[in-house]
Amino acid sequence: MSMIAAFYGGKSILITGATGFLGKVLMEKLFRTSPNLKVIYILVRPKAGQTLQQRVFQILNSKLFEKVKEVCPNVHEKIRPICADLNQNDFGISKEDMQELLSCTNIIFHCAATVRFDDPLRHAVQLNVTATQQLLQMASEMPRLEAFIHISTAYSNCNLKHIDEVIYPCPVEPKKIIDSLEWLDDAIVDEITPKLIGDRPNTYTYTKALGEMVVHQEGRNLNIAIIRPSIVGATWQEPFPGWVDNLNGPSGMIIAAGKGFLRSLRATPMAVADLIPVDTVVNLTLAAGWYTAVHRPKSTLIYHCTSGNLNPCNWLKMGLYVLATFEKVPFEKAFRRPNADFTTNILSNQYWNAVSHLAPAIIYDFYLRLTGRKPRMTKLMNRLLRTISMLEYFINRSWEWSTANTEMLMSELSPEDQRVFNFDVRQLNWLEYIENYVLGVKKYLLKEDMAGIPKAKQHLKRLRNIHYLFNTALFLIIWRLLIARSQMARNIWLFIVSFCYKFLSYFRASSTLKV
Numbered sequence: 001m002s003m004i005a006a007f008y009g010g011k012s013i014l015i016t017g018a019t020g021f022l023g024k025v026l027m028e029k030l031f032r033t034s035p036n037l038k039v040i041y042i043l044v045r046p047k048a049g050q051t052l053q054q055r056v057f058q059i060l061n062s063k064l065f066e067k068v069k070e071v072c073p074n075v076h077e078k079i080r081p082i083c084a085d086l087n088q089n090d091f092g093i094s095k096e097d098m099q100e101l102l103s104c105t106n107i108i109f110h111c112a113a114t115v116r117f118d119d120p121l122r123h124a125v126q127l128n129v130t131a132t133q134q135l136l137q138m139a140s141e142m143p144r145l146e147a148f149i150h151i152s153t154a155y156s157n158c159n160l161k162h163i164d165e166v167i168y169p170c171p172v173e174p175k176k177i178i179d180s181l182e183w184l185d186d187a188i189v190d191e192i193t194p195k196l197i198g199d200r201p202n203t204y205t206y207t208k209a210l211g212e213m214v215v216h217q218e219g220r221n222l223n224i225a226i227i228r229p230s231i232v233g234a235t236w237q238e239p240f241p242g243w244v245d246n247l248n249g250p251s252g253m254i255i256a257a258g259k260g261f262l263r264s265l266r267a268t269p270m271a272v273a274d275l276i277p278v279d280t281v282v283n284l285t286l287a288a289g290w291y292t293a294v295h296r297p298k299s300t301l302i303y304h305c306t307s308g309n310l311n312p313c314n315w316l317k318m319g320l321y322v323l324a325t326f327e328k329v330p331f332e333k334a335f336r337r338p339n340a341d342f343t344t345n346i347l348s349n350q351y352w353n354a355v356s357h358l359a360p361a362i363i364y365d366f367y368l369r370l371t372g373r374k375p376r377m378t379k380l381m382n383r384l385l386r387t388i389s390m391l392e393y394f395i396n397r398s399w400e401w402s403t404a405n406t407e408m409l410m411s412e413l414s415p416e417d418q419r420v421f422n423f424d425v426r427q428l429n430w431l432e433y434i435e436n437y438v439l440g441v442k443k444y445l446l447k448e449d450m451a452g453i454p455k456a457k458q459h460l461k462r463l464r465n466i467h468y469l470f471n472t473a474l475f476l477i478i479w480r481l482l483i484a485r486s487q488m489a490r491n492i493w494l495f496i497v498s499f500c501y502k503f504l505s506y507f508r509a510s511s512t513l514k515v
C-alpha cells in the first residue's frame with residue numbers, strides 16, 4: 001500500500017494554477033492515486049468567454065482524465081472550483097467560499113504563476129510575489145493546514161552557476177519592491193526594471209526568486225516546502241507518455257522545427273538540456289507534500305527537480321533525437337523540410353536568420369500576394385525569432401543544481417512509493433522520451449491524426465524536390481550572370497566543358513573498342 005496515496009485520502013486540498021500545464025497533471029495524479037480524497041478546491045478565473053464550470057468540464061473531459069474517470073467515477077463531485085483572480089485583493093473570493101477554504105484546507109499546492117518571460121515587472125510581481133504573500137496570509141489562518149507546497153523554478157537563481165537547495169538573498173527586499181510599485185508609474189517601472197533584475201535574463205526568473213524570499217520570510221510558522229523544477233516537458237510515463245498541452249519551453253520549438261520554420265538556433269550543443277518530465281515534477285511534489293506534513297522538517301526544505309546531475313543530456317543529442325523522430329512521424333503541411341542546425345556564433349546566427357528564416361518567409365509572402373492572398377509568413381517568422389531570442393539565454397549555459405534534499409526524499413520513500421511516485425530521472429531513456437514527446441506534440445498540441453503520416457511523408461518528398469530544383473535554378477542563374485561579366489568565370493566554364501567533352505569521348509572510344 002502506498003503511504004503517500006493513503007496520506008492524501010480524506011484530505012481537503014487547495015490548488016492554485018490547476019488549469020495550467022503542471023496543475024492539471026497534479027490534479028489527475030491525486031484523483032487517480034487517492035480517489036478517496038475529500039475534495040480538491042481549485043482557484044479558477046473565468047477566461048476566454050468560458051465560465052468556471054465550463055473550464056472544469058473541459059479539463060475533466062479531456063484525454064488526460066480518461067483513466068481518472070475509471071478509478072474515481074465521482075470526480076465531478078470531488079472537485080470544487082472557486083471563482084478567484086490572484087491579481088485581486090483576497091483573490092476576489094466570496095466570503096462564504098473564503099470561510100470554507102480557511103476552515104477546511106489541509107494541504108496547499110501553489111502552482112499559479114505568470115511564466116511569460118516578457119511580462120512587465122508590475123504584473124509579474126503581482127502574480128509571482130504579491131499573490132504568494134496573500135496566499136501565505138490565508139494559509140496562516142487555516143487551523144487544519146498540514147503543508148504548503150510552493151512551486152518555484154530551478155532558474156530563480158539562474159544568475160549563479162552552482163545552485164544549492166537554499167534560498168539566496170535578494171538585493172532588494174520583496175516588500176520594498178511591492179511597496180514602491182504601488183506609487184511608481186509604469187514608465188518609471190519600465191526604466192528601472194533592468195537595474196532591478198540585474199544579471200537575471202527576465203522578470204519571470206527575478207519575480208520567482210522574490211516569491212521564494214516571501215515564502216521564506218512570511219511562512220515561518222507554516223510547514224512549507226519549495227519545489228524547483230527545471231524545464232518542464234511532456235509526461236514521461238503517466239497517465240500516458242507524451243502528454244503536453246502548451247507551447248512553453250521546448251514544445252513550441254519542436255513545432256517550429258517540425259513544421260520547417262525553425263532552421264537554425266543559437267545554442268551551445270554541449271550545454272546541458274535540463275528537461276524534466278511534468279509527471280516527475282508532480283510525483284516529487286506529492287512526495288514532498290506527504291513528507292512535509294508527516295515529518296514536519298524544522299526548516300523549509302527546497303527540492304531541486306532537475307535531470308542534469310543525475311542523467312544529463314545535451315542540446316545536440318536532444319536536437320538530433322527530435323530530428324530523427326521527425327523522419328518517422330513527420331508533421332503535416334510543413335513549410336519546409338525539418339532540418340535545423342545549431343550555431344554558437346552571433347554573426348553566423350544573424351546570417352542564418354536572414355537566409356534561412358526571413359528570406360524564405362519574404363519569398364513565400366510575395367507568392368501569397370501574387371496569388372491574391374494575405375501575406376502572413378514574415379510576421380510569423382518575426383514572432384518566432386523573438387521567442388527564440390528569449391530562450392537563447394537558457395540554451396547557451398549549463399547549471400549545476402545540487403539535489404541532496406531530493407535524493408534524501410527518495411530514500412525516505414517505501415519501495416511501493418518509489419514505484420507509484422517515481423521521480424528518479426536516472427531511469428529515463430532520453431531517446432524514448434523525446435520520441436514520445438514529439439509524438440505527443442503531434443497528437444495533443446497539433447491534433448494531427450496518425451493516419452496522415454504517409455501523406456505528410458509525401459509532402460516532405462515534394463518539398464525536397466522543390467528544394468533541389470530551387471537550388472539548381474539559383475546556381476544556374478548566378479553562374480550565367482558570372483559568365484556574362486567575368487573572363488575568369490568564362491575560362492573556368494570552358495575548362496569544365498572541354499574536360500567533360502574529353503571524358504565522354506574517352507568513355508565512348510573505350511566502349512567501342514570493347515565491342
Ligand SMILES: CCCCCCCCCCCCCCCCCCCCCCCCCCCCCC(=O)SCCNC(=O)CCNC(=O)[C@H](O)C(C)(C)COP(=O)(O)OP(=O)(O)OC[C@H]1O[C@@H](n2cnc3c(N)ncnc32)[C@H](O)[C@@H]1OP(=O)(O)O
Pocket residue numbers: 115116117118153154155230231232247248249250251252253254257265316318319320322323340341342383386387390391394395
Ligand atoms: C554534427 C551535426 C550537427 C547537427 C545539429 C543538429 C541540431 C539539431 C537542432 C534541431 C532543433 C530541433 C528542435 C529543437 C528542440 C529542442 C530545442 C528547444 C529549445 C527550447 C529551449 C527552452 C528553454 C526554456 C527555458 C525555460 C527556463 C525557465 C523554465 C520555467 O520556469 S517557465 C516555463 C517557460 N516559459 C516559457 O516558455 C514562456 C515563454 N513564452 C513567453 O514568454 C511568451 O509567450 C513569448 C514567447 C514572449 C511570446 O509573447 P507574445 O506576446 O509575442 O505572444 P503570445 O504569448 O501572445 O503568443 C503568441 C503566439 O505565439 C504562440 N507561442 C507562445 N509561446 C510560444 C513558444 N514558446 N513557442 C512557440 N510559440 C509560442 C502562442 O500560442 C500564440 O499563438 P496564436 O495563439 O496562434 O497567436
Ligand SMILES: NC(=O)C1=CN([C@@H]2O[C@H](COP(=O)(O)OP(=O)(O)OC[C@H]3O[C@@H](n4cnc5c(N)ncnc54)[C@H](OP(=O)(O)O)[C@@H]3O)[C@@H](O)[C@H]2O)C=CC1
Pocket residue numbers: 016017018019020021022023043044045047084085086087110111112113114115127151152153154208228229230231232233246248249
Ligand atoms: N512550465 C515550465 O517549464 C516550468 C514551470 N515552473 C513553475 O510551475 C508552475 C506552473 O507552471 P505551468 O503549469 O507550466 O504554467 P501555466 O502557464 O500552464 O499555468 C499557470 C497557471 O496559473 C494560473 N493563473 C495565472 N494568472 C492567474 C490569475 N490572475 N488568477 C488565477 N490564476 C492564475 C493560470 O490560470 P489560467 O488558466 O486562468 O490562465 C494557470 O492555471 C509555475 O509556478 C511555474 O513558475 C517551473 C519551472 C518550469
